[in-house]
Amino acid sequence: MVSLDIMVVDDSMVMRKIVVKTLKETGLEIGQVNEAKNGKEGLEKMKSNPPDIVFCDWNMPEMNGIDMVKAAREEFKLKDIPIVMVTTEANIDKIKEARDAGANGYVTKPFTAEKMKEKISQVLKRIKK
Amino acid sequence: MAISVSKDLIAPFVDAVSNVFNTMIDIQIEKQGAYLLEEHKVQYDVSGVMGITGKLSGTIAVSFPKKLSCQVVSALLGEKLETFDETVVDGIGEVVNMISGDAKRLFENNGMGFEISLPAVVVGSNHKISSKSNVPHVLIVFQTGDGDEFAVQLALQVEY
């Protein structure tokens, strides 16, 4: 199986470590893992090293998650990279906002490795179509 | 003076603690008891604290002895943290953030919403936490498989 290159964008170092830990627990073949502290850094790293999938927090300094998704959708190189929002809350408005911005899905905390794995399969399958 | 606190207010927080530990922190926990703070004075070393605003308002604190706080964050991050440092402090902040967020989701399912403020972590050996004296302060004690204890402290009021 081809390994997945992941990018985790979150201003919390702790949250980045939690996402990486959970990804490793999914049992999926994880390749390169890149981290970014905010949306701006996320965009830069996505450009220089396009990942297979991005996990992104909502509220971040400099550039928040939604703005990062919108900016990524404007860039030719980045518009097709799957981005999953990681959030503490998923109310209808927020889900719609994420979808309208161009995010491919969301995961709410707390999340299990199972949920992560399911989300990744869901998102990648949708992209393949 | 007996102050009654609605079980409906407490249960979602207890469930949230269980959810967070079951999904993210590989440490077995069991609810050991629920008390009013006046009946059960406790002291802890590290407390993750969050303010709650809205129809339901108040505070939630998740309090640990120092050693257990390191173990909890080690399990949360999937790395062994031997010393108590900023990573442990940040980790406990994330724990109270997730518990509060999950409780919020459970309350929303029952038609009562609230907002959460910003997590803070109180660091200090043997500190005590309380709230305004006219608000019932409930303590829910949990025990780990190793017999260590931590507590969730809630001071809540409902606006009618």
Place this chain on the structure above:
Amino acid sequence: MTKVGNYLDKSVLKKFTISAMLGFSGGINGNSAVSFTKEHSIAVVSSLLQEMVDPNNEEVINDGVGEMVNMIVGMAKTLMAGKTDINIALPIIIMGDGHAICVREGTPQVFLIYKADEHLFSIQLAFKIES
């Protein structure tokens, strides 16, 4: 009352034995805390209530310190009216020698130390602007 410091001085922290912290949410999410030494908390609350407070009356001192942070955040809320709105939680009182109130790495935080007569006290504020 004069501001004598704006950095986290660990030796100062050891002197504070009581803090009241108050969370708020809305246009800005954050928390503010005020910290006193034991003697100063008694003096402050006595002044607030206009009567000598029994040093052993934990309940009254806690309520008084809680009221202090409530007034500080309440005033900030009034000053922000028109620009943004915040909702205020309930104060949490922390008792213990040498405690610190920390926020997540990267969160903007202001920590001020004031001197009133011979007492030192601190006011801190941490916030995150909701996009």
